[in-house]
Amino acid sequence: MNSPIDKSQLISRLENILPPDSVLHQTEDLHPYECDGLSAYRNLPLAVVLPNEIAQVQAILKVCNELNVPVVARGAGTGLSGGALPLPDGILLSLAKFKDIIDIDPVQRIARVQPGVRNLAISEAVAKYDLYYAPDPSSQIACTIGGNVAENSGGVHCLKYGLTIHNIQQIKIITIEGELLTIGGSGLDSPGYDLLALMTGSEGMLGVIVEVTVKLLPNPESAQVILAAFNDLIKAGKAVGDIISAGIIPAGLEMMDKLAIQAAEDFVHAGYPTDAAAILLCELDGSRAEVEENIKRVQHILEISGATEVRIAQDEAERETFWKGRKAAFPAVGRISPDYYCMDGTIPRKHLPQVLKTMAELSAEYELPVANVFHAGDGNLHPLILYDANKPGELERTEEFGGKILELCVEVGGSITGEHGVGLEKINQMCVQFDALELTQFHAIKKAFDEKSLLNPGKAVPTLHRCAEFGAMHVHHGELPHPELERF
Amino acid sequence: MSKDNSQQIQSQILDAYKNKSALSICGGNSKHFYGHKSNATSLDVSEHKGIISYEPTELVVTVRAGTQLSELESTLNESNQILPFEPPHFADNATIGGTVACNLSGPARAYNGAARDFVLGSRIINGKAEDLKFGGQVMKNVAGYDASRLMCGAMGTLGVMLDVSLKVLPKPETEITLSHQCDINQAMFNMHQWVKQSLPVSASCYDGSQLFIRLSGNDSSVNSSRKIIGGEAIKNSPFFWQQVKEQTHTFFKTNKPLWRLSLSSNTPPLDLPGETFYEWGAALRWLKTESSVEEIRDKLDALGGHALLFKNNTLDIQAFHPLSNGLLNIHKKLKNAFDPENILNPGVMYKDI
Numbered sequence: 001m002n003s004p005i006d007k008s009q010l011i012s013r014l015e016n017i018l019p020p021d022s023v024l025h026q027t028e029d030l031h032p033y034e035c036d037g038l039s040a041y042r043n044l045p046l047a048v049v050l051p052n053e054i055a056q057v058q059a060i061l062k063v064c065n066e067l068n069v070p071v072v073a074r075g076a077g078t079g080l081s082g083g084a085l086p087l088p089d090g091i092l093l094s095l096a097k098f099k100d101i102i103d104i105d106p107v108q109r110i111a112r113v114q115p116g117v118r119n120l121a122i123s124e125a126v127a128k129y130d131l132y133y134a135p136d137p138s139s140q141i142a143c144t145i146g147g148n149v150a151e152n153s154g155g156v157h158c159l160k161y162g163l164t165i166h167n168i169q170q171i172k173i174i175t176i177e178g179e180l181l182t183i184g185g186s187g188l189d190s191p192g193y194d195l196l197a198l199m200t201g202s203e204g205m206l207g208v209i210v211e212v213t214v215k216l217l218p219n220p221e222s223a224q225v226i227l228a229a230f231n232d233l234i235k236a237g238k239a240v241g242d243i244i245s246a247g248i249i250p251a252g253l254e255m256m257d258k259l260a261i262q263a264a265e266d267f268v269h270a271g272y273p274t275d276a277a278a279i280l281l282c283e284l285d286g287s288r289a290e291v292e293e294n295i296k297r298v299q300h301i302l303e304i305s306g307a308t309e310v311r312i313a314q315d316e317a318e319r320e321t322f323w324k325g326r327k328a329a330f331p332a333v334g335r336i337s338p339d340y341y342c343m344d345g346t347i348p349r350k351h352l353p354q355v356l357k358t359m360a361e362l363s364a365e366y367e368l369p370v371a372n373v374f375h376a377g378d379g380n381l382h383p384l385i386l387y388d389a390n391k392p393g394e395l396e397r398t399e400e401f402g403g404k405i406l407e408l409c410v411e412v413g414g415s416i417t418g419e420h421g422v423g424l425e426k427i428n429q430m431c432v433q434f435d436a437l438e439l440t441q442f443h444a445i446k447k448a449f450d451e452k453s454l455l456n457p458g459k460a461v462p463t464l465h466r467c468a469e470f471g472a473m474h475v476h477h478g479e480l481p482h483p484e485l486e487r488f
Numbered sequence: 489m490s491k492d493n494s495q496q497i498q499s500q501i502l503d504a505y506k507n508k509s510a511l512s513i514c515g516g517n518s519k520h521f522y523g524h525k526s527n528a529t530s531l532d533v534s535e536h537k538g539i540i541s542y543e544p545t546e547l548v549v550t551v552r553a554g555t556q557l558s559e560l561e562s563t564l565n566e567s568n569q570i571l572p573f574e575p576p577h578f579a580d581n582a583t584i585g586g587t588v589a590c591n592l593s594g595p596a597r598a599y600n601g602a603a604r605d606f607v608l609g610s611r612i613i614n615g616k617a618e619d620l621k622f623g624g625q626v627m628k629n630v631a632g633y634d635a636s637r638l639m640c641g642a643m644g645t646l647g648v649m650l651d652v653s654l655k656v657l658p659k660p661e662t663e664i665t666l667s668h669q670c671d672i673n674q675a676m677f678n679m680h681q682w683v684k685q686s687l688p689v690s691a692s693c694y695d696g697s698q699l700f701i702r703l704s705g706n707d708s709s710v711n712s713s714r715k716i717i718g719g720e721a722i723k724n725s726p727f728f729w730q731q732v733k734e735q736t737h738t739f740f741k742t743n744k745p746l747w748r749l750s751l752s753s754n755t756p757p758l759d760l761p762g763e764t765f766y767e768w769g770a771a772l773r774w775l776k777t778e779s780s781v782e783e784i785r786d787k788l789d790a791l792g793g794h795a796l797l798f799k800n801n802t803l804d805i806q807a808f809h810p811l812s813n814g815l816l817n818i819h820k821k822l823k824n825a826f827d828p829e830n831i832l833n834p835g836v837m838y839k840d841i
Contacts, residue, residue: 187752430632441825
């Protein structure tokens with residue numbers, strides 16, 4: 001494991017498997033792969049391989065296993081947590097050539113697709129059957145379904161339609177030994193352990209996904225969106241609880257704060273009330289009768305919750321305009337600040353006032369403004385920290401501030417990541433969310449699949465050593481599971 | 489009604505770990521017929537019970553595993569909420585821990601999701617007597633491997649569940665069940681067609697001569713969909729589905745082996761002797777038969793489905809569908825990762841785990 005990797009031997013073995021143009025190893029060819037969506041971290045791998053057949057992936061993994069070469073799998077590289085960041089002593093396995101939609105079964109409402117198929121391409125391909133694929137991460141135009149499974153991606157419709165895990169039925173993976181395994185089945189369940197759940201969101205640490213069978217939903221007969229403005233963020237948060245208490249599960253329920261509203265409005269002119277402290281966007285879908293009834297109920301709830309203004313989109317064009325601002329919120333913030341850092345914590349919604357208050361205090365302390373975009377229905381916060389990477393020390397201050405926000409999420413019973421994954425970005429905060437025994441259990445799970453730790457090593461689950469260095473080791477009952485490890 | 493018995497449970501597991509002696513985990517023993525029996529020392533988890541927290545506006549409940557399912561459902565009902573996977577009880581003393589450990593779901597499963605889809609987090613004791621928390625109380629949480637969902641359906645073989653957090657949903661305003669006299673081909677066509685039309689179907693079954701479709705939602709939606717579907721409204725919809733869910737329906741009154749077949753919903757009726765009851769849009773089929781196990785399993789293998797001998801295992805055969813060698817190997821390694829001394833419910837699912 002520790003012996004240095006003979007690069008020329010590795011390249012020649014890989015070139016025995018793939019055509020020469022599918023094995024990239026010249027520095028200039030490697031640069032496009034040096035990072036994923038978290039561009040603050042960059043590495044060049046030893047080589048990038050671009051197979052287009054399952055047998056090639058099996059052969060590549062067998063070679064890597066034999067030569068002890070780490071493997072990082074990559075879809076479109078849109079991930080925001082550094083999960084697809086290459087390793088300098090490893091290869092990058094791109095699944096980008098696996099772009100075929102293998103089969104669509106409109107009766108059973110499933111589609112079997114290769115991992116490099118784009119999320120949105122699935123919905124486009126099945127639109128003729130009046131079906132769609134529900135999870136819609138904001139990168140859906142570019143991100144691939146293989147990456148979605150690896151990250152358990154979400155989107156704005158999770159409250160009603162769930163995450164990736166709720167919308168897939170079967171996957172095929174290749175183990176590090178090169179074995180092809182089918183996980184899940186043709187029915188709604190499969191025998192044995194729920195390996196489908198274990199693989200989903202495992203960030204490329206357990207196997208390489210080479211096929212995904214997704215579940216499809218019928219397009220709702222009707223969808224309608226309502227926009228409400230509030231002069232107080234806390235009132236907006238309470239209104240979310242009021243809607244849900246009334247027994248209504250919106251298809252989407254989004255909140256934006258003043259800074260995010262203003263940035264979005266300046267950018268796309270969605271007609272947002274820029275004097276508001278917060279806006280809520282609530283989308284309802286279902287049968288026409290149901291949506292008509294629920295829109296009236298939500299309107300009433302919002303009015304009595306203290307909304308200063310409630311607007312119902314009058315037609316499809318206005319509905320799209322309402323959403324346009326929300327969907328453009330990230331790039332809009334990008335226009336008002338040289339750089340921004342997007343966080344992804346999740347909290348029980350009742351703690352929103354406390355979290356917002358502490359976040360404002362931290363913002364003042366670190367002298368870095370924060371714009372808040374919030375999947376309010378499911379408690380997933382996306383605070384955007386505004387900074388300037390050209391100012392010395394500002395990125396480090398931003399990361400520290402971001403880390404504090406995540407720790408705050410854990411403190412109130414939430415999670416450090418709702419949908420972006422841990423990757424490399426949040427690996428230190430894993431030491432806050434989980435104690436040493438739990439992390440040790442995660443390592444044992446990895447070992448069950450990947451004995452030599454060659455699949456995306458160093459990501460998603462920190463070593464206890466790293467946690468000790470980070471100073472956030474949670475000691476359980478005063479005992480550490482590995483007292484032999486040095487602590488700093 | 490509420491008691492934290494986690495320390496006793498942990499200390500009993502620690503003793504078993506040290507002595508390498510197996511434990512048989514038992515909640516209400518309502519599912520004694522399911523899987524394989526164990527003669528190991530009983531680990532009673534039924535005293536670890538009570539609702540730890542329930543936030544109707546958050547749509548989340550956290551509950552101790554020994555809590556009776558009936559108590560949990562009645563608490564949710566007070567806030568007009570439900571467990572969306574509509575779990576069967578099979579006996580009055582069924583616990584939520586046993587339900588999740590078996591991943592048992594009822595008629596709504598094909599439309600709302602299974603037990604595992606609503607698990608947000610869990611606290612378990614593994615086979616080394618370590619107290620571990622995975623997941624949490626929020627709907628979106630991708631930190632760490634999804635070990636809490638891994639517990640669903642693992643029948644306690646990876647860990648003893650102490651607490652579980654579940655997503656709950658509002659109770660539908662109204663429900664109605666419509667029946668149609670038709671053959672199975674027409675029934676399957678209708679079950680697929682109506683869901684594809686985005687109608688609020690929440691349960692379906694076919695008993696050999698009649699198709700039953702339940703619609704749930706708000707009044708306006710159910711009423712407008714009813715006109716599309718047609719058929720006769722049955723008199724007592726909740727009672728009917730209760731019978732299907734709890735297997736008190738006449739179909740299930742049998743001493744013959746009762747097979748649970750899970751397969752692609754558009755598979756035509758299988759050429760196997762015996763009687764079939766269809767659920768979940770035909771993705772779940774109950775088969776009363778004395779066909780050979782090989783005949784049934786070969787057929788299901790070819791279809792990518794699986795056959796579980798659910799009740800009346802008079803043949804004394806492996807109840808759960810055999811795993812491929814590759815998957816069995818992963819199962820053994822995972823078992824070893826959680827329970828290296830093989831003390832937690834060994835053999836209740838498969839011989840080697």
